[in-house]
Amino acid sequence: MRTIRIQTDAFDVSAEIAALAGGQTDIGAIVSFSGHVRADEGLTQLKLEHYPGMTEREIARHIDEAERRWPLMGASVIHRIGVLRPGDAIVLVATASRHRQAAFSAAEFLMDYLKTRAPFWKEETRGTCTAWVQGRESDTVQAKRWE
Numbered sequence: 001m002r003t004i005r006i007q008t009d010a011f012d013v014s015a016e017i018a019a020l021a022g023g024q025t026d027i028g029a030i031v032s033f034s035g036h037v038r039a040d041e042g043l044t045q046l047k048l049e050h051y052p053g054m055t056e057r058e059i060a061r062h063i064d065e066a067e068r069r070w071p072l073m074g075a076s077v078i079h080r081i082g083v084l085r086p087g088d089a090i091v092l093v094a095t096a097s098r099h100r101q102a103a104f105s106a107a108e109f110l111m112d113y114l115k116t117r118a119p120f121w122k123e124e125t126r127g128t129c130t131a132w133v134q135g136r137e138s139d140t141v142q143a144k145r146w147e
Contacts, residue, residue, distance in 0.1 A: 001096075003076040004059050006050055011078050011092055020074045020094050027073050029100035031107045033093045039086035046133075047123040048081040048090070055079075055119045062113045066095070069109070070102035077110060079120065112143040 001022050005011075013034050021027055037046050063075045074096040084090055091114060095106040114120075115135075122133035 001074040001076075002060075002063060003078065004056050004063070005078045006052070006055055006081055007078065008080060008082040010080070010089060013089075013092060016076055016078060016092055017094055020076050020096050022074070024073060024096075026098060027096045028098045029103040030094060030096045031100070031103040032095075033091075033107055033111055034089055035091040035111075037084045037086050037088045037090055042126045043086060043124055044127070045125045046084045046090070047125070048079075048084065049121045049123075050079075050081055051119050058117075058119055059114075062110060062118075066106040066109050070095075070097060070106045071099075072097050072102065072106055075106065075110070077114070079114065079118075081120070109146055112139070112146060115139045116143040 001020055003019065013032065017030055017032055020030060059077050063077065066072060066075060072095055076092065076094040078092040080090050093107050093110045095103045097103040116139050123130055124133055
């Protein structure tokens with residue numbers, strides 16, 4: 001099973017994991033990562049934009065790559081857009097496999113891609129100031145391990 005959704009609405013992690021499992025009894029591991037908006041340095045909101053169609057295709061391409069690298073039995077990537085506040089869930093990546101290591105590695109691979117190369121644009125608001133978020137060197141270094 002594969003799920004890719006870009007949405008404004010919140011998601012239910014438990015429901016998404018249950019959907020990924022889909023009653024399959026041969027799945028031995030489901031690894032999930034849920035990222036949330038932090039209130040670092042007075043952040044009051046985060047606005048996310050994307051390029052419809054292209055974003056979903058690029059995520060699908062990276063799930064394809066994860067499936068080539070590891071024996072996955074399913075993957076879900078749900079990413080929110082629009083205005084989010086500190087504490088809001090922003091992303092869910094979940095991977096399913098017969099064994100845990102494949103599920104862990106694939107989830108990390110997909111999150112590293114989402115943090116460094118996925119076509120999302122983020123604008124932070126702190127008080128009356130807004131600024132577009134620049135990529136972090138530490139995220140780029142982390143993602144290089146998959147090359």
